[in-house]
Amino acid sequence: MSDFPFAIVGFDLDGTLVDSSLDLGVAVNHALSLAGRPPVPAEDVRHLIGGGARKMLERALDRTGGPIAAEDFDPLFASLLTFYADHIADFTRPYDGCLSSLDALSARGVKLAVCTNKVEVLARKLLDELGMTDRFACILGGDSMGPGRGKPQPDMIEEAIRQCGGGRFAMIGDSSFDTGAARAAGVPSVVLSFGFNDMAPADMGGNALIDHFDELVTVLERL
Structure with a gap:
């Protein structure tokens, strides 16, 4: 037309x-566990999303104890992306x-x-x-x-x-x-x-x- x-x-x-909130939530909580941080409750994950996965992880770290050093952040972010890629459509x-x-x-x-x-x-x-x-x-x-x-x-x-x-x-x-x-x-x-x-x-x-x-x-x- x-x-x-x-x-x-x-x-x-x-x-x-x-x-995609469930799959993103599992991935960000996987990264938090590697950093020795507590998980973000499922109902709060939506508030972390927006602006890309890097910003999502930054917000999650801020919420669970604060930022980490840049030399620690990059490998943690890489681990998040690898995990997420392997589970990208489990629930989405x-x-x-x-x-x-x-x-x-x-x-x-x-x-x-x-x-x-x-x-x-x-x-x-x-x-x-x-x-x-x-x-x-x-x-x-x-x-x-x-x-x-x-x-x-x-x-x-x-x-x-x-x-x-x-x-x-x-x-x-x-x-x-x-x-x-x-x-x-x-x-x-x-x-x-x-x-x-x-x-x-x-x-x-x-x-x-x-x-x-x-x-x-x-x-x-x-x-």
Whole structure:
């Protein structure tokens, strides 16, 4: 349908397309155990997520006794990533209504992109294991554009627009990293209230707020 207002729709991954909190929680608690720290309760893991795995581990260490020396952090972070890669989709699943919404957008001729602060190799591995990779014309991770160029920087969105051939773009996400990147890139954003929100969803500065994926296509049609 050529009258759909967006040629490209970009999605964050963790907390937006999929609920990965259980697998991320197991991985971060594995790293904490190696550091001799107590585990973070499962119900608190969501508050650690956002900005990539490095920030997640930093927050977990802060919560369980404070930061550690840089020479100790890097190998601990590597252990977290190795463990997580081995258990990346044990419990992670797409949110209710996610796949049908992606199908509805594709049926309207929309190209779909992933713009996540998860490192690209892990983003692709997760999407592969969930059978979702082929839905996306472009998959970019927090390291794809170089150091320091993940969200909220605009680079990933700008590159996704380039790779998808240009056109009007909307960003879908659950955190201020997503809305910040959208503002920096000069594109509209939709906030999901049910993800790993790092602040009140209504305060993130998105152009729209939804409570379920079933609302997404209709909201995009109105932007």
